[in-house]
Amino acid sequence: MAAGVVRDIMTKQIVMIDHDKSALEAAGIMAEKGISSVFVVRNGDPVGIVSERDFIKKICAKELPIAQVKIGDIMSKILTTADPEMPIEVAVQRMVNHKIRRLPIMEDGKLVGIITVTDLARHLRTTLLLEGALSDFSNIDDVFTTMDQDDKH
Structure with missing residues (x-):
């Protein structure tokens, strides 16, 4: 991967939700904004993150009522x-x-x-294109179109 710093590739538009909001509210925000995760905050400070994977593993798989689950209870702590x-x-x-x-x-x-891993993949793609290592534009573009649809920020 070419040299660079995090600022060059990070996504600056972040979405946050308070820890005591319901998982249903978080899911609504994620669906409305077309993103796959939200940061969880307490008193304005980030304390965790919730992704689509958390919804599947911690709510759907356990058949919990999404409207009654607090987002702070299913978040992954920021490691x-x-x-x-x-x-x-x-x-x-x-x-x-x-x-x-x-x-x-x-x-x-x-x-x-x-x-996100999507940001890193985009960066790698750009680096490889600039270095001339990728020649089949259509196939790689298909991969990134699919990634964009599946893993928006």
Whole structure:
């Protein structure tokens, strides 16, 4: 992967929901905005993240009533974060080490963005295209179109 820092590829539009809101409210926000995760906050501070996977494993698989489940009860706690000036390679290693698909980006104690595996794949694609390593544009574009539909931020 080419040199660069997290700020170069992070998604700056982040969506947050208070920890005491219902999972139904969070699902509605995610559907409305076409995103696959939301940050959970308590008193304005990020304390967790909820993804579509959390809904499936922690609500649907257990047949819980989504309107009665608090989002704070199904969130995944934030295990690690990155700084916007962190090298991309270091952020990737952090995600691998913690086995996470989404990495919150913090600056001066404030949540300023997120990096997802989709962001990293796009960055890799751009790097490979610039280096001339990819020649079959149509096939790779199909892959990223599918990723965009399946894993929007």
